[in-house]
Amino acid sequence: MTPARRLLILTEGHLGVHAAKTAIGVIRYGVDPVVAVLDSTNAGRNVAEWLPGHDIPIVASVAAALVLGPRPTTLLIGIAPTGGKLPAAWRRTILDAIAAGLDVHSGLHTFIGDDPEFAAAARAAGVQIVDFRRPPDRLETAVGRPHGPGKRVILTVGTDCAIGKMTIGLELRNAALAAGDSATLVPTGQTGMMIEGWGVSVDRVIADFLQGTVEWLVEEGEARGEWVIVEGQGSLDHPAYSSVTLGLIHGATPHAMIMVHKPGLLEHDFVHRPDVSFPIARLPSFIRLHEAIAGVVAPSRVVAVALNTSRIGDDTDARRAIEAAAAETGLPADDPVRFGGARLWDEVRQAVDALPWVAGSASVAETA
């Protein structure tokens, strides 16, 4: 794990927007204190307006963050824009942070550390630049590694990008730990890595080695716990990212999958083609498609639906949406963020242990 950091999180103009999902994830699930959020368009307000319970001031500049009290140690770039590139306007802010002695932690595709100006400034200031998306040197294709004895591997999948596959993984891992189970989350994206302190941003890996990298990450996860929950990416029907999703399914060969879905979201947020609708899938057929495509490499089953009910204001309506999803799919369903993860984790654990291809299950134990 990273040594204690105090974070200044850059979200410039994106707070509360889809692209700020890194900031939101780190604020909600990270272990490091957040001194301030840097967003000149919302300066003077407080993060609690967007995330109740998180009392964090919003400032307009690096200078303003330095005088709040305990000095931040790290500027964390808290957005994940499409394609992962660095907005040109943020260069000044990053240089200010470096000059003030802050490390820079980034999950962008554009590596901050490879930029000659940033690299020179960091050397001069004696600070570190960490690019979480930098892929490992390891270039290996998948070898069909079997899961370790007694290990259970679960992958979160979903009906869209950025609807909570990492969050559901974190909530269920935390619920598992609270229930006394040995459990770990395998981070596969930059936000999960920033929260957990390890992992690989698998979308940055060379395509030929994607499944091999995921397979290796699962092996690492199995060394950390009995229940291995793999953070999913993208969705199997996304025009741009579905191949990364399939790389996770066939690389992790999960015993089971959890389908994450956001009621009320009707279309993929696919900005390039406003003229064409890429509708969000219907759950039953989409679940069958996941099981079919997983099954051509290793058997797997969707054992639960995790709903992101953030678009539904009222708890009663949210519970109604959960009941509807359970009825539609015949699977346990819940919103672990809204109602806690204990109940869903209990259902998931029982369902996984009953699968015929899980070693030690009540049914026939077969892996191939």
Place this chain on the structure above:
Amino acid sequence: MTPARRLLILTEGHLGVHAAKTAIGVIRYGVDPVVAVLDSTNAGRNVAEWLPGHDIPIVASVAAALVLGPRPTTLLIGIAPTGGKLPAAWRRTILDAIAAGLDVHSGLHTFIGDDPEFAAAARAAGVQIVDFRRPPDRLETAVGRPHGPGKRVILTVGTDCAIGKMTIGLELRNAALAAGDSATLVPTGQTGMMIEGWGVSVDRVIADFLQGTVEWLVEEGEARGEWVIVEGQGSLDHPAYSSVTLGLIHGATPHAMIMVHKPGLLEHDFVHRPDVSFPIARLPSFIRLHEAIAGVVAPSRVVAVALNTSRIGDDTDARRAIEAAAAETGLPADDPVRFGGARLWDEVRQAVDALPWVAGSASVAETA
């Protein structure tokens, strides 16, 4: 296209083996004369023993290739080993070739040009090193580009790696040209690139940009012909490469697919797990799976089965296998390498033009 080359093709110890598919492809379909094949384990024999009609001597060293007659201009590395790495034993041969004034063309994952010793030797000798797998600088996710008016896009898919998806693409493209159609092949692997002189080795692209790269390649293909045949990669059920296959399906959004299948091949050649069988799929359900997974982004149909009957010695038996595949799938089937591509191309062209989502088809014209 590359200016005239005379090739010396390195296959050391792999001639006639699966891994020499680059050599075989370039010998059969390339436009450049092949002076010799370098394979010390078969020196003194002739390529015609493996590929009838291709009278090419096999030599044991670069020096032996230089005295045959017209001097080779280029050493082409003719293998595609798992993971694409350079066998250590080949370093000497490559250095000999550079010292003799030959360019080096490679499709390996390990870039020859990035190796300090090779790079220095090439500079000293004034020769060029071309790494066909080097990805383009373009880092763009897919944007959901629609196909151009009147364009028809066809992707070759298959029941395994290395069974002829590129070859079928070349044969059908050639049959289309012979029939007077405007047709082009989109090369997506290093062998296709070496033959056609353009393209991208898509398995080398960063995973997040795979679909965006394929989409862009199809756009380039549409500028070159009305019928755009995209070379497929891997197979949708391969434990290591299925995500690249799906990136091609969702990146190309082909109007139609052609399923390549090799009768008699029972299992994926997956050397890492001799204890586990990864059987070759049955055609009907595998075809349905392709149409289902393609259809969640854009409608597509498998319109023909192209058989690789190279495991069947007798023509009558080969025709019987073709009839069986046609009966099993209800689709036109043939082996274009063995029996010519004219008939299958004619069937494919008619089937594609009848698809309801092909602009100008007899049925409803809808693209979304």
